[in-house]
Amino acid sequence: MHSLPYWRLSGFYFVYFAFVGAFAPYWSLYLKSLEFTSFQIGVLMSLLQVARMVAPNLWGWLADHTGRGVRIVQVAAGMSLLAYLGVFAGESFGWLFAVMALMCVFWSASLPLMEAVTLRHLGEGTGHYGRIRVWGSVGFIVSVIGLGYLLDIAPIRALLWVVLGLKIGVLLFSRCIPEPHVIPHHGDQAPVWDIIKRPHVAAFLAAGFLMAAAHGVYYTFYSIYLVDLGYSKGAVGWLWSIGVLCEMAVFLWMPKLVAASGLRNILLASFLLATLRFLLIGFGAQWLAVVVVAQMLHAASFGSYHAASVAVIHRFFGGRHNAKGQAIYTSISFGLGGTAGGLWSGWMWEPAGPALTFGVSSVATLLGFALLLWRLQLRD
Known part of the structure; x- marks a missing residue:
């Protein structure tokens, strides 16, 4: 622990998620300003998830094969930055589709590889x-x-210029992080597909798909929904931040939570509370108090869920499979699940309305809870 590059790793996470804080809540507002339809917005906002279906697995295999995960993050961050510059050159749907798709192929490498680097x-x-x-x-x-x-x-x-500055920051911080030492693991000789086929691993990955799919409408239309209900953009920013403040508390308390409850119980509670959260947003967003409570539940639907999930994947996929494991988790949950969620929410939003769309999300997380309750067994 004495050699841990704490501030360099923390700095990377700071800038990376500052980009997410600019992109996830506000990029859809930029797309709406270009007069795209809700389906077109859903398609464009789903491109990062589409890229996550395949690209992280290629990056993860390359990182485990070469043992140079940090170097790959650096190259991918630089290429993502170059691709992003295209947003200043055009505003048509076809052009932005091409620019964002290329950017996302490279951007999708950053987080799963950095999770593996951090845990190593x-x-x-x-x-x-x-x-x-x-x-x-x-x-x-x-x-x-x-x-x-x-x-x-x-x-x-x-917004375009702020995002540009943050992407430059990600590239700079990635160049400050040293490569970690890879510790051998007893599962190194087993093919990665054999790990995926284990019932408890498959159940966990399927539940991750459902959780990410449930969040598709949240990341695509939540800001638009609140603005349409009369909230100012400043209020929208504060509401997003309430969720993240609660998420921060969970991250800091996670060692005590794991010791007291175990990873399996934390995951089960996260899925149940996510179900409640989406019901509150869908049927009570016109009341500020309800929205505040729903945002506090972000501590469960993302905070405790993500921290526990990263730890579980690290346990399932150790040693030379570590980067591939994080990439597989990213591809199936945020990739396949996020894409499905973004596309169906774009398809449902106008004809079905917010309540029904968020209601479908609550059904997805409830199914994820049932799947984990049935199959997931962990030795805490």
């Missing part, structure tokens, strides 16, 4: 992952609140 640096101290990851939440809050106020007084196009 932590070694036996994986319970301290939250102390590093919490800085990502801080970056998200700074970005989402600051941009909320900025976009109340500045044109939406200012």
